[in-house]
Amino acid sequence: MLAEDLAKQQRSISVAEFFEKNKHLLGFDSPTRGIITTIKEAVDNSLDACEEAQVLPDIFVAVTRLDKDVFRIVVEDNGPGIVPENVPFVFGKLLYGSRFHQIRQSRGQQGIGISAAVLYAQLTTGVPTKVISRTSARKPAHYFELMITTETNDPDIRAHREIEWDRMHGTRVEIEFKATLAAKKRLLDYLRYTAVVNPHARIRGEIDGEPCTFERVSDEVPPCPKAIAPHPHGIEFGLLKRMAEASDAKLGEFLIEGFSRVGAKSAEEILHVAGLKGTKKASSLSSQELKSLLDAMQAVQVPPPPASQCLSPIGEELIVQGIEKEYPVDFIKAKTRKSSVYSGHPFIVEAALAYGGKLPAEGQAQMLRFANRVPLLYQQGACAITNAVSGVNWKAYNLSQQGLPAGPVMVLVHVASTNVPFTSESKDAVAAIPEIEKEVTLALQELGRELKTYLNRRDRSRQQEDRARAICAIIPDIAAKVCEIVEQPVVDTAPLEGRIMRRLVAKKRTLDGQVEISVHNYTAKPVSLSLSLLSPDAAQDAIPKPDFVDRVGDDYTKVWKCALEPETSWTARYAGNGGGTLDVRGVDDRVKVVVDLDV
């Protein structure tokens, strides 16, 4: 009897019901994450759609507080829009999507994303989601109010009418749910990171009344990746079975047509290994035969899948532009690796290393992780990218390291693939795939070597400066004190300067209201140069007179021109308070030293 009782309770579960109970799988596990997840899904969709339509994206994101813990999220784009018949399904049905079945790089994949936010809204506030979409200037815009019928996972259309809309084409979604803005900084980070890897997009935000804009720096829409046929190394039994059942071709043809990189020769070899005849109909294969076919497909050597069609890396130049527009840095280099393959899935790793500028000098490096141009914000510690970054011996590149490199460093890593291996459905961390980790390591090592070259060069010039400072500023004091002790007249340390420096030395010194600028030519060649000093002094009594004086606000730029034979010097003096900056032009950086003794 018990079995019959149980049978009464046994029934199928709709995906909507399932996700209602398992919000964490979709990134809605906490009120702080809800806003970011929603915006992330909507922006991903917008960028993907714009790319497909080859439009330069113009995206507007707004978060408005309606009540203590109720927020309205608006995301609007200028994409191709969605045809009215499909709007209810895109927003009102979970697991409905256009990209899931295609093998190519895209941001959103599962198609749970935005409809999950609709579900979350109806669970927390009960307010239907409002959608406006328009596909072209010649067609009207359509307005929808949508909910999801959880029992059947079907859209529930609460309202639908044509309206006036100022956009020619595009989509706008407006969702209200319970959340908090505790993670506002992370949200802004997300928008900034998105702007970094999508330099062709213009993103405007209004987050809780605070406007922000991330301008585009590139007017080229990246090419839209094309879908490819599955690669024999990257296929699973279920898909193979479905493909075979749907095919009416003979086995040989089925392999050549249905899979990428399989030619007549590879097909023959696969069939030979599987012990199957090429003339057999694909749809007639038994499960056992399919199994041996699958084994043979994985065993036989096949060239890697054509990554250039289905993947769209950002490119070294655009990564550099993207970082430079958001972060002022002293050094930046990017590297796009050649495509590679794991388990039949093509992927490309790109990385960038930035140093100095306004990056915080203390603490661990700032990490920017991306998968298919989407920023990964959570679970940094569990991500294979982080592991690979920590695994590099940064000390070899003159950086300190505590796991991650430390100091004013930013590391960007982008993994593009037809199938990015995430650790979970919320798509926060890349799984530990040795092939991917190896590519990340190689890219970073290459960048590390370039950073080291930069740091060495910088240190050398600092050392030069330090030496110049010692020789020009401290040694005269040593000489004065030492001569006092040994009771001798003060030795002239100028020859010392010359011997050690063998350069053109320009000095500025202020003593008792007198500014003195002197230039010594310790090089072996005559030089002619112009000295320019920007400071608050007008220097009207200067001897010799400046060749040129220009007033800049409260300061004056004074320019002297002079020509110096080897072993000669030149001096100018005037009454003033000093300060400002001295600049020497017309002499190669390698043979000149400028010392400001007032600093």
Next chain:
Amino acid sequence: MSRKTTDALAEKQLVGIARFWYDQMRGGDLPSISMPTRTKQNIAYDDESGVWKYGERESTRSAGSAKSALHILKMAYVIGFLKQQLRENRSSTLRELYYISEGWKKAKFAAQDESNLLIEDMEILTELSREAFHLRPEEDGASVYGPLKLREQTRRGEREIHCQEDVGEAGYPIPNNVENVEFLEHDAKFVIAIETGGMYARLMENGFDEEYGAILVHLKGQPARSTRRALKKMNEDLGLPLAVFTDGDPWSYRIFGSIAYGSIKAAHMSELLATPGAQFVGVQPSDISDYNLPSDALTEGDIAALKAELTDPRFDTDYWKKQITLQLQMKLKSEQQAFASRGLDFVTKEYLPTRLSEMGIL
């Protein structure tokens, strides 16, 4: 040597450094200084004097970088100051020197450690002790109690003192400049240096000094230079053997090490300060088990210190290797006052007489 000649020598040596720089700069060279590197790896046993001194390794600092140039500038200011101090027959403390540098602009010291280290560098360069420059340390010297009569030249004239009859229970305090002390006569068989005040008082109360003819010296922890100099002088001038009685832990062995072999920080002064014939009484790790002394477990710091001593050239003898290895096995340490667990007289009636005769002192 009279005070006048030592002052003249000090001035000559100091000005010599400045003269060296003067000549360098006249010749178009950057001023520089060469010094032995002051690390554990660079101390070596000197057969002639029987003490540990700095070895062959030298490092040269030239004024080619801002940091080194600044170091030399500071040294020049210190030399100028000391020269003047010697001429005016004044003296100052290390701390006063640090404050005086306040008026030296660029050459000002950032911390007292910096000026102290620089003075040690100057001792090495001039082969003189800082007392010769009329620089006094801050810390007190230790106390002496026993059958010894001495004469001290003080600023207020000469004083003759007997270290049992003319002093209170605190004993005779050793002055900063031991060169001003002259030993006149004694009735002692040996000198015993004691780490803690409690044990020093115990020996005094039990009349150990009278019964065995001992001069008691209270080290007050890590002994000051003047204390080490006084011990060395008693050993050398009076020909008395020196026994060192400390707690049984790695830090106390270092006290013994600095008395017997010299310290790493002042290895340039070893010849003046170290007493190569000094013998270690205890507490030995083997005493802890032999006498079943109350003990504490070694801390991680203790263990690390013991291990460091195993690689210290000063402790590279069979005796110390055996004792340190034994202690690392037992993982225990004991204080010298732990002997009180066997009665207040045990240390003076049993332990010390037995141990000192075993060592050949009694």
